[in-house]
Amino acid sequence: MTDPDYDAIILGAGAAGMMCAMTAGARGKRILLVDHADAPGKKILISGGGRCNFTNIHTAPDRYLSANPHFAKSALGRYTPQDFIALVERHGIAWHEKTLGQLFCDGSARQIVDMLASECAGAGVTIALGHPVADIAHADGRFRVTINGREHSAPALVLATGGPSIPKMGATGFAYDVARRFGLGIVQPRPALVPFTLGAEDALFTELSGVSAPVEVRWNKVRFREAALFTHRGLSGPAMLQISSYWQHRTPISVNFLPDTPPDWLLAEKRARPRTPLRRVLAEHLPDRLAQALLERIGTGGELGSSSDKALRAAHARLSDWPFTPSGTEGYAKAEVTAGGISTAALSSQSMMAKAVPGLYTIGEAVDVTGWLGGYNFQWAWASGHAAGTAL
Template identity: 70%
Template sequence: MSASSHDAIVIGAGAAGMMAAAQAGQRGKRVLLVDHNHEPGRKILISGGGRCNFTNLYTAPDRFLSDNPHFAKSALSRYTPRDFLDLVEAHGIVWHEKTLGQLFCDGSARQVVDLLLEECARGQVQMALGIPVDAVDHGDGLFRVTVGGTAYTAPALVVATGGPSIPKLGATSFAYDLARRFGLAVVQPRPALVPFTLGGDEVLFRELSGVSTEVEVRWTKTRFREAALFTHRGLSGPAMLQISSYWQHRTAIQVDFVPDATEGWLLEAKRNSPRQSLRRVVTDRLPERLADALLERVGVAGELVALTDKALRGVEAALRGWAFHPNGTEGFAKAEVTAGGIATAGLSSQTMEARKVPGLYAIGEAVDVTGWLGGYNFQWAWASGAAAGRAIP
């Protein structure tokens, strides 16, 4: 094909890639969208329990992790949750807010994929799906992408292949390998929004598999108040997934199992109902299996009247600041996203273009910008994709 066949080639038909392709195509650019998967938007389809948590109303830059915490501000301010919600409503998709600003489709995640495909069709985006990229070369101001033995050229190349999280969906480190080839730095990728594993003495907590309760979890100055879930391997649930993005190996996380209790609540219970057992008071606030496991570890039992105030304060302190020492996480196989990625220092925050390689753009999860659980990563995909798609000359 001739060099003039395309104005841009987008590699990766996920959320960010389809958004970028649609935005560029609707501006009259000739766009080729490439993906080694036969089906576009595979990660979208499994998101939000199959209903796609497609954005969050409370999106703000401080809800994203990056070596440069200011990098995401520009793109997020220019393509907001309201902008994507307008698109959702224009396509007749019925939605609802679940909790904490999280927006979901009433129907299924397929509706979001269909929306993006329709937007790409409006932009007359050409697609090459189910075909691996054999090679990417650059010279004379053009990128040459060989796909299934066929070479395509364009002056702009958008890298939207994400990170290695959930490899069963075809995720790879392609974006990082390509970035390094072009001289871009990569912040060490790591699993994020991922369950913890427990070992050593804490293996006993695996017996609580299936037990869930609301907690406040803390790591250094970062804290989240959501549900925690014990699993056959360790700790999961929204609270644990959130803190996992910040956690560093060989450090402890602190869990407050009674975040709604007032200070001194056990002493107050002793004054009001001295003949109650400590177990009864604690099980009023926690699932029985969890209460029993925690109290067994604390080693305090009996009627409140028989327990000293010092002992009760000790129990309260333990329940408010229980230290877990994860021995790791379930890794990229179970991580919802990848933290780290292509370093933002080498990219324009306004256009997502590489500073030293004109025409090369990196967007979405491939970049060192990682959002909280709850629709933030999709909003980054829409915002960064729109930034690149609108900037392609």
């Protein structure tokens, strides 16, 4: 059975898909929004600890990873954090800024999902939930999508089904499979914003599970200054999640456990209070358990006055540049997003449409554009969804 035609069929009722649908619907387009889940915005609901870190006021293209670092500029420039904040405020949703420009709902992430659903309803968007796509065909300039035994037709198809991160939420590589069918290239997907696992040589640190400390972490020329968290399997916390998006397997990361102390700090402490144990001085900057573990690994301790200046300089140098070589990551199960994806080389940065397949669009996490932790990926979802919704 064939249902009435639409102007566009959008696959995926997440952040990008809903933004695209409401934008196109508000322009008078007949939109069908499809999702295999029984409710829209499921990943939105679990984001930000249930309060949805919906954007970041410091959004800029250099805070995104992509094989083409310039691709995101157009969409991000045309739909800004201020545009989304205006939408949030129009719906009376209270919000607050946390650290580093991160904006959260005062209440619940449910408010963001309800806002998007309300905008879609107001724009006349038809939503079909709980039905996986059975088939996609393309002929004579039209896309035909079969769901629940019905065939729906439109001159435009939008892939907004995200990547495979958090499979327990129903995430898959569906968008990549469809893209490949239409000849679009794929940049190798990988888990991003994901905790690290550590090998047996760092077993000492897994005993610190639950201990957190402010650090600066570095991989090659990339640095992040945020908190690190030791887990029973390895390293997590904002600093580690951030650097994980850049990290390559079998390479070390460097952690500065004392980012606020000058190189001769321990020497100054030695002269000021020579009888103070090194562990106690270190514990003024780090959790006591962590200070003890680090000193055990270094093999130094005792009163400051009993250590030579050379030994104290060496201890500070090690604490300021501590190497870890992760054995891997926690994978897609714990990754907040997926890096890589549908190659931007195949897409128009203005409209998000495939250059070689008129009418085929791809937006959000499915595309090879991955933001930092802290609301950047939501802003890409809003911006790319708005770009496609405006172009449909």
